[in-house]
Amino acid sequence: MEELAEDFARRGLLQGLSVRPVLAEDGTETGTFEIPAGGQRFHAVSLLVKQKRLNKTLPIHCIVRDAGSAILAEDDSLAENMQRVALHPLDQFCAFVALREKSQGHEEIAAAFFVTPQIVKQRLKLASVAPALLGVYATDDITLEQLMAFTVNPDHERQV
Numbered sequence: 001m002e003e004l005a006e007d008f009a010r011r012g013l014l015q016g017l018s019v020r021p022v023l024a025e026d027g028t029e030t031g032t033f034e035i036p037a038g039g040q041r042f043h044a045v046s047l048l049v050k051q052k053r054l055n056k057t058l059p060i061h062c063i064v065r066d067a068g069s070a071i072l073a074e075d076d077s078l079a080e081n082m083q084r085v086a087l088h089p090l091d092q093f094c095a096f097v098a099l100r101e102k103s104q105g106h107e108e109i110a111a112a113f114f115v116t117p118q119i120v121k122q123r124l125k126l127a128s129v130a131p132a133l134l135g136v137y138a139t140d141d142i143t144l145e146q147l148m149a150f151t152v153n154p155d156h157e158r159q160v
Contacts, residue, residue, distance in 0.1 A: 016061035
C-alpha cells in the first residue's frame with residue numbers, strides 16, 4: 001500500500017474509482033458510497049490524506065454506477081481484477097529504455113518504479129539483445145533465462 005501511495009503522491013491517480021450509492025432498507029440513497037472497484041487505490045489515497053500529504057477535499061475521479069443496476073457490485077470488482085492483463089516483462093524493458101533515452105538515470109527510473117538501480121541495469125541490458133530475439137521472447141518462445149544468456153555477447157548478428 002505504501003508503494004502505491006508513493007506512486008500516487010508522485011504522479012497522481014491514473015485510474016478513478018468505481019463507486020455505487022449505498023441504499024437504505026427502503027431503497028433510498030443514504031448519501032454514502034461503496035467502492036466495488038478501486039479499493040486499493042482508495043486506501044492508498046486515504047494513507048496520503050492521513051499523512052497530510054494530500055488534501056482531504058481534493059476531488060478524486062469516480063465512475064458512479066447506478067445503485068439499481070442489474071450488475072452487482074461484486075461483479076464490478078471481479079471484472080476489474082479479471083480483466084487486468086499483466087505487463088509482459090519486455091514491455092518493462094522497453095519502457096526503461098525509453099526513459100533512459102529521455103535522460104533519466106538508473107536511480108531515477110528505479111525510484112519511480114520501486115525497484116533497485118541494479119534491476120534497472122539488468123532490464124536495460126536485456127532490452128539491448130538483438131530485436132529478432134526480443135520478438136521471440138515477446139511470443140514466449142524463449143524464456144527469460146534464455147534471453148539473459150544472449151546478453152553475454154553484445155553482437156546482435158552473433159546472438160541471432
